[in-house]
């Protein structure tokens with residue numbers, strides 16, 4: 001059985017692993033159909049000194065699949081059904097899990113494809129409580145973008161930033177997997193969306209997605225453009241995930257009382273901020289990581305209602321390494337999906 005395995009930093013290989021046994025009573029057996037790539041895969045590929053993991057490691061943090069068989073207690077699932085899987089091994093019993101706040105689990109045993117073996121393998125057993133049915137009309141390829149990309153954005157914009165119809169939002173890196181999803185979700189509820197991109201080809205695509213203004217951050221200072229676009233008022237919400245390069249500019253884009261929500265720091269993890277600006281302007285800075293199972297179901301419902309994830313490319317398992325390098329160099333617009 002094929003699996004895509006990280007054997008050393010920057011060394012991925014297709015290996016042969018043993019097929020799983022029949023599923024335990026609380027498990028389902030899943031044939032993986034599609035794995036979507038995320039920046040966490042780039043971090044994992046590069047190697048991270050602080051991540052507790054052992055190599056070799058099967059990669060893949062976000063995936064969809066088809067039920068092969070269900071354990072005797074996993075009666076919600078039937079063979080042939082399309083599903084997606086939650087990307088972290090939460091405990092299911094702590095107060096956060098019981099409250100449905102899965103990404104605040106107090107006893108999480110690891111992130112799939114990062115700390116523990118991931119989804120990039122042909123067949124696997126998985127706890128049924130962490131499996132979410134895919135509604136009719138959503139393809140395996142699109143569904144693979146729900147467990148991290150779409151649900152992270154759903155959680156950031158609606159649970160955390162409390163984005164309201166008619167508000168103005170700045171979405172950073174509008175060509176990224178989560179950036180494209182953020183543009184789609186904010187436009188759907190009638191927000192005005194500004195976005196930043198790194199080249200003119202991406203600018204055209206972001207406009208086609210519905211962005212009201214697109215700023216090439218390589219040729220213009222985005223904070224100046226945003227202040228001009230809002231007549232110095234600033235935006236209600238900034239959707240951050242770039243980090244060091246943009247964070248202070250992002251704060252300057254906010255109106256008084258505005259909200260900055262962040263889920264990433266691809267350009268670097270540290271910055272300094274002006275505390276007087278923070279309290280005088282009454283900013284709210286909200287960290288966001290992952291999503292709940294409910295957010296994944298909400299994302300799949302949006303897909304079923306017609307919101308299609310932007311797919312950059314579909315690649316076979318053998319080409320993942322070059323796809324990760326392309327992601328690392330930011331030469332993508334939307335999601336890269338690995339098909340099995």
Ligand SMILES: [Zn+2]
Nearest residue numbers: 091094097105
């Ligand atoms: Zn828990």
